[in-house]
Amino acid sequence: xxxxDRFLRACRREPVDATPVWFxxxxxxxxxxxxxxxxxxxxxxxCRQPELAAEITCMPLRRFEVDAAILFSDLSLPFLGxxxxxxxxxxxxxxxxxxxxxxxxxxxxxxxxxxxxLPFVLExxxxxxxxxRVPLIGFIGGxxxxxxxxxxxxxxxxxxxxxALMFQEPRAWHALMALxxxxxxxxxxxxxxAGVHALQIFESWIGTLNPLDYRMFVHPYLQRLMxxxxxxxxxxxxxxxxxxxxxxDLAETGGTVIGLDWRVPLDQxxxxxxxxxxxxxxxxxxxxxxxxxxVAAHAERILRQAGGxxxxxxxxxxxxLPETPPDTxxxxxxxxxxxxxxxxxxxxx
Amino acid sequence: xxxxDRFLRACRREPVDATPVWFxxxxxxxxxxxxxxxxxxxxxxxCRQPELAAEITCMPLRRFEVDAAILFSDLSLPFLGxxxxxxxxxxxxxxxxxxxxxxxxxxxxxxxxxxxxLPFVLExxxxxxxxxRVPLIGFIGGxxxxxxxxxxxxxxxxxxxxxALMFQEPRAWHALMALxxxxxxxxxxxxxxAGVHALQIFESWIGTLNPLDYRMFVHPYLQRLMxxxxxxxxxxxxxxxxxxxxxxDLAETGGTVIGLDWRVPLDQxxxxxxxxxxxxxxxxxxxxxxxxxxVAAHAERILRQAGGxxxxxxxxxxxxLPETPPDTxxxxxxxxxxxxxxxxxxxxx
Numbered sequence: 001x002x003x004x005d006r007f008l009r010a011c012r013r014e015p016v017d018a019t020p021v022w023f024x025x026x027x028x029x030x031x032x033x034x035x036x037x038x039x040x041x042x043x044x045x046x047c048r049q050p051e052l053a054a055e056i057t058c059m060p061l062r063r064f065e066v067d068a069a070i071l072f073s074d075l076s077l078p079f080l081g082x083x084x085x086x087x088x089x090x091x092x093x094x095x096x097x098x099x100x101x102x103x104x105x106x107x108x109x110x111x112x113x114x115x116x117x118l119p120f121v122l123e124x125x126x127x128x129x130x131x132x133r134v135p136l137i138g139f140i141g142g143x144x145x146x147x148x149x150x151x152x153x154x155x156x157x158x159x160x161x162x163x164a165l166m167f168q169e170p171r172a173w174h175a176l177m178a179l180x181x182x183x184x185x186x187x188x189x190x191x192x193x194a195g196v197h198a199l200q201i202f203e204s205w206i207g208t209l210n211p212l213d214y215r216m217f218v219h220p221y222l223q224r225l226m227x228x229x230x231x232x233x234x235x236x237x238x239x240x241x242x243x244x245x246x247x248x249d250l251a252e253t254g255g256t257v258i259g260l261d262w263r264v265p266l267d268q269x270x271x272x273x274x275x276x277x278x279x280x281x282x283x284x285x286x287x288x289x290x291x292x293x294x295v296a297a298h299a300e301r302i303l304r305q306a307g308g309x310x311x312x313x314x315x316x317x318x319x320x321l322p323e324t325p326p327d328t329x330x331x332x333x334x335x336x337x338x339x340x341x342x343x344x345x346x347x348x349x
Numbered sequence: 350x351x352x353x354d355r356f357l358r359a360c361r362r363e364p365v366d367a368t369p370v371w372f373x374x375x376x377x378x379x380x381x382x383x384x385x386x387x388x389x390x391x392x393x394x395x396c397r398q399p400e401l402a403a404e405i406t407c408m409p410l411r412r413f414e415v416d417a418a419i420l421f422s423d424l425s426l427p428f429l430g431x432x433x434x435x436x437x438x439x440x441x442x443x444x445x446x447x448x449x450x451x452x453x454x455x456x457x458x459x460x461x462x463x464x465x466x467l468p469f470v471l472e473x474x475x476x477x478x479x480x481x482r483v484p485l486i487g488f489i490g491g492x493x494x495x496x497x498x499x500x501x502x503x504x505x506x507x508x509x510x511x512x513a514l515m516f517q518e519p520r521a522w523h524a525l526m527a528l529x530x531x532x533x534x535x536x537x538x539x540x541x542x543a544g545v546h547a548l549q550i551f552e553s554w555i556g557t558l559n560p561l562d563y564r565m566f567v568h569p570y571l572q573r574l575m576x577x578x579x580x581x582x583x584x585x586x587x588x589x590x591x592x593x594x595x596x597x598d599l600a601e602t603g604g605t606v607i608g609l610d611w612r613v614p615l616d617q618x619x620x621x622x623x624x625x626x627x628x629x630x631x632x633x634x635x636x637x638x639x640x641x642x643x644v645a646a647h648a649e650r651i652l653r654q655a656g657g658x659x660x661x662x663x664x665x666x667x668x669x670l671p672e673t674p675p676d677t678x679x680x681x682x683x684x685x686x687x688x689x690x691x692x693x694x695x696x697x698x
Contacts, residue, residue: 157506160670163635167643207591210612210633212650242556244593245613263559264594284559286512294516301561321509 004134007068008197011235011256013278013311018337019303020067022137023329024239025319026060027072029090031326033059044088047073050123057128057136063326064333068135068198069128071191073121075141075202076149078187081117082109082179084150092154099153101165103172112183114190122194129195138196140188142203142240143180143221150176159208166217173217181221185228192232199229200237200259206250207242207261214246219253226254237280241318247272262317267305278311285316288324292331299332300339308341353483356417357546360584360605362627362660367686368652369416371486372678373588374668375409376421378439380675382408393437396422399472406477406485412675413682417484417547418477420540422470424490424551425498427536430466431528432459433499441503448502450514452521461532463539471543478544487545489537491552491589492529492570499525508557515566522566530570534577541581548578549586549608555599556591556610563595568602575603586629590667596621611666616654627660634665637673641680648681649688657690 006020028034034056037046046052056072076094079086087095100106114122128136141149144162149155151162166173188199201222209218222238229236238250239259250258251273260269260281270279287298299314306312314336320329355369377383383405386395395401405421425443428435436444449455463471477485490498493511498504500511515522537548550571558567571587578585587599588608599607600622609618609630619628636647648663655661663685669678 155506157504158667160633160635160638163633164638167633167636167647168639207612211614213633242591242593242612244591263557263591265560284509284512284516284562286509287516289509289513290517298516318507 001133004067007135007313008235010311010313011198011237011278013275015310019306019312019314019339021314021333021336022066022068022070023060023316023320024070026064026066026070026329027056027058028320029322030320030324030329031059031063038090043074043090047077047088048120050120050127053120053124054127054131057124058131060329061132061134064330065337066134066333068137069132070137070200071121071125071128071139071196073124073139075139075146077118077121078112078114078140078146078183079150081112081114082183084109094149094154096150096153100147100150100176101161103169103175106172106176106179109176109179111179112186114187118187118190122190125191125194125196135197136195137198137200137237138188138191139200139202140184140191142201142206142238143177143184143225144206144209144218145202145204146180146184147173147176148205148208150180159205163209163213166213170217177218177221181225185225188225188229189232192229192234196234198235198237200239201225201255203238203240206240206246207244209246211245211249214249219249222253230254235278237313239280244269251277257311257313259315260317265305266302266312267307270306270309275309275311278313279306280313280315282315282317285318285321285324288316288328288332289321292328295328295332296335299336303336303339303341350482353416356484356662357584359660359662360547360586360627362624364659368655368661368663368688370663370682370685371415371417371419372409372665372669373419375413375415375419375678376405376407377669378671379669379673379678380408380412387439392423392439396426396437397469399469399476402469402473403476403480406473407480409678410481410483413679414686415483415682417486418481419486419549420470420474420477420488420545422473422488424488424495426467426470427461427463427489427495427532428499430459430461430463431532432457443498443503445499445502449496449499449525450510452518452524455521455525455528458525458528460528461535463536467536467539471539474540474543474545484546485544486547486549486586487537487540488549488551489533489540491550491555491587492526492533492574493555493558493567494551494553495529495533496522496525497554497557499529508554512558512562515562519566526567526570530574534574537574537578538581541578541583545583547584547586549588550574550604552587552589555589555595556593558595560594560598563598568598571602579603584627586662588629593618600626606660606662608664609666614654615651615661616656619655619658624658624660627662628655629662629664631664631666634667634670634673637665637677637681638670641677644677644681645684648685652685652688652690
């Protein structure tokens, strides 16, 4: 079977025979075969055993004709190598036992050495690279999102402690961001060297910042991270939620693809980003809990907004919900692949 | 002492001698005198006893020269009258024992009768009206935000079940919104009749919708609610969070003032809203956890963005955090009142 490069072509904004599609969290809790495995192993254990992590990565590929695989892993794993003890539970996400609150706390941290600290992730990538017939997407958390977990200790509604630290101790903040950015750059390059075809940066909580604070406290680090990944030659998808006020800024980071959440109309967002970047998104994951005719109507709205322009990768606007019926996902993938926009009618405006 | 009408003048976009200021959650957990009272009474008990609720409403006025009082109450109280049992704990917010998930659940609900169901709220307003020398702001939840609590059962990160219901059972959704809108209209009018000088609608979670879904599933109800409150003649503040993609739509509801969260630059947001509405906001509440020179710098940024244009009410972009030092709030209020923009220099562009 030939290698399916639709996803990579769309990242480069080249024409494709059908819109490529994959889903955030496509390998996970909504799949019965995953839940069966989870009964026998802890979440972290699954991440640390390359055979199991590779197996979970492949689970959705056996069910759906998705155009890319995303590594089964967790964005908090670099903390293990940076000297930050954490517990990891599905649903709540990572919980940091001793959150970072002041300069002295930052001195406790060390820069990640991916080959020594996270060899199992790189081994998972090598196993998958040899086997897959679709591109493999690696991923990292964005430096702001990683700082959110470090400072708050866990996911919160609006991460106000992070902003308090940023405003009150800008030196500590910049030291923390420099350290995270260096660690994440190394991790991204190590994933590329091990064989991922593309990388997604989950800067998930970036939408809690206003554009002025984003520019001052985060943008330079995202740019530095992008430069560092750019040298590997793989496309980079930059994803965040609640980014309606930040789109122009995010396009300026140098990301190859900007991932949109479901809150922004894709056509308006792409116009603001500029057509020099590709876009990924942005079906509301809640739509997948409804009957298929509703799903198809929402998916069609998005494909019409994309307008057949090269450079659109279909995805949900956030991770699949645990209640998502796998059959709906299967039908949607086929529906996307066979959908064709009506050809423009001659003589109409 | 004369009645201070700065806040009401700003709502009407009339010139004022200083920018009026009040804070969301100014009567609450960060005040030691409130915490002392809370040790003796449950939260709901405080809401239900007019003398106590009036006392708490006045607590910030004894400490700070704020230009408005906001009723001490909770947006979930109408559920008590609508036949929805709930528990109410500070921190988590309302928890609905039997969430609304289908049409049959909606049939259980009845329309609120404020005078019969919530007489204690109206009595609190009458007590305060006789006593206060600043305007009293009443409040209600917006219909979407109330539906979020009813459907999810409690606050959640992104309220995906609400959107699933909306997409899957639009008839049930519209029935629910019609019922909520009628109940909230009655509640708003009853508060106005009891004597509030202005009303804030907390449509707090509206930013979880994209503009197309907002238009179809929520906008008509917000407009209907606004029309109904408009007849009372009091100004209405419409507040939501994460509304960067919705500003033009919110301005069209007919709200007198649009409350902005901290994520949007006030100048850009006001330009998009149009200068026919007043704006309220939008200091990041996390800033109040930092030293006063940082607070003043952030406050100045906002006052410069407002540019001395009539119709700006200073506030935080979300409720005060429990860790907020009352002294910082006191200093900020005085600082806002004495701040003057540099006069424009003749001959400069």
